[in-house]
Amino acid sequence: MIKFLNPSYVFKLSGKLLNIFKTFLPPLVIVGLIFSLFLSPKDYIQGDSVRIMYVHVPSAWISLISFVAISFFCILNFLFKLKNVTLIYKSLAPIGLTFNIIAIITGSLWGQPTWGTWWAWDARLTSMLVLMFFYIAFIFSYKFITNSERSIKACAFISVLGLINVIIIKYSVEWWSTLHQPSSISLTNETTVHFSMLVPLGLMVFALFMYVAVIFLMKYRIETIRIKKKSIKKI
Numbered sequence: 218m219i220k221f222l223n224p225s226y227v228f229k230l231s232g233k234l235l236n237i238f239k240t241f242l243p244p245l246v247i248v249g250l251i252f253s254l255f256l257s258p259k260d261y262i263q264g265d266s267v268r269i270m271y272v273h274v275p276s277a278w279i280s281l282i283s284f285v286a287i288s289f290f291c292i293l294n295f296l297f298k299l300k301n302v303t304l305i306y307k308s309l310a311p312i313g314l315t316f317n318i319i320a321i322i323t324g325s326l327w328g329q330p331t332w333g334t335w336w337a338w339d340a341r342l343t344s345m346l347v348l349m350f351f352y353i354a355f356i357f358s359y360k361f362i363t364n365s366e367r368s369i370k371a372c373a374f375i376s377v378l379g380l381i382n383v384i385i386i387k388y389s390v391e392w393w394s395t396l397h398q399p400s401s402i403s404l405t406n407e408t409t410v411h412f413s414m415l416v417p418l419g420l421m422v423f424a425l426f427m428y429v430a431v432i433f434l435m436k437y438r439i440e441t442i443r444i445k446k447k448s449i450k451k452i
Contacts, residue, residue, distance in 0.1 A: 283313030
């Protein structure tokens, strides 16, 4: 366990993982795009606009899972003061924010032909917008609060509040009457997405999660090098 918390070991491991992911990412993205744009069928009601799903759904999942991970690491850092953990959530937050914005934009593009409007103050849409502001507040907290102790506390506080909002996002379509459809993919209940659409969606989910892993590892390594250089300058 101590080995996995050692910064030098984590840095070396991240380099090996980065090389592996960078090798498999391009072909995976190409295959995912071919299935999504050319091989998957049109929806009988939405037509070709349904293809937005192949970017929208993975982006929404990434933004939610990223914030859950950030909250976990913030609480861990607040309790045990682990330096590696700080690097993890600092590397993850901008990625989560980016995919949160992509999810909102693609949702708007998909909503226009489906609902007849670019935006509605729907429970799911509004809570996703609120999540964006939690991301922004979180990033501002660790960038502009110079006192490390206060920064850790602020990040932990924001992440816990944001985690409550993530729960609201998850159950918003069940708790309120919304324009947004209920979840079509479930581990416990029947999945209502046809197999011909589920395959390209799965490929795009896998591809975008691998892309996130590549960006995260790159940012983590850059942050680690920056901190090491700053330490050397002080000496």
